[in-house]
Amino acid sequence: MSDLYSAGTPGPGSFLLVHRGEVVAVAVVGLVLGIVALVWPDATLTTIAIIFGIYLVASGIFRITVAVLPHPGGAGLRWLSGILGLLVTAAGVFCLASPEKSLVVIAFVIGFGWIAEGVIDIMAGIQGVVSPRWLAIVSGVISIVAGVVTFTLPALAVTAFLVFGAILLIVVSISTLLTLPRRSTVAAS
Secondary structure, eight states, rough: OOOOOOOOOSOOOOHHHHHHHHHHHHHHHHHHHHHHHHHHHHHHHHHHHHHHHHHHHHHHHHHHHHHHHHOOOOOHHHHHHHHHHHHHHHHHHHHHHOOOOOOHHHHHHHHHHHHHHHHHHHHHHHHHHHSSSHHHHHHHHHHHHHHHHHHHHHHHHHHHHHHHHHHOOOOOHHHHHHSSSOHHHHHOO
């Protein structure tokens, strides 16, 4: 059995002996969150957008605070931090004011990233930087198509991301619970 599951002397090998309850709790929470996301996808997406908005507001306020407090970074860095803090805070307020629209923005960012990645993959395939070349080109085309679909149908794309993520969360949580050795197995090792 792996050292991760061993119950020997304290250290990295006795992880499950000490933290078994936490591993079970995290897996159960993951399972519940995955089910909730599948049953109520709209509410879940809105909640994600609100949490993201809160994070952006807090991050922006932190950057503004860093800008006004004295530190050895110099005036230019302080101004940059302050301006960035204002922009991040404004983005957070936008997310909180209109969670549905902020999800579309997130989809556009993902779509743009896929298109850029696809162009890079195709260029690497054409230039022979990677091997096999045809696989890089196919990967690039798939990335570009995914990016265009995300741009064209952003709400559907975000919902698909949520459903796929929820299914993965459920599968990983169940897998963790099913492969976790019984308490007596861990103690006997």
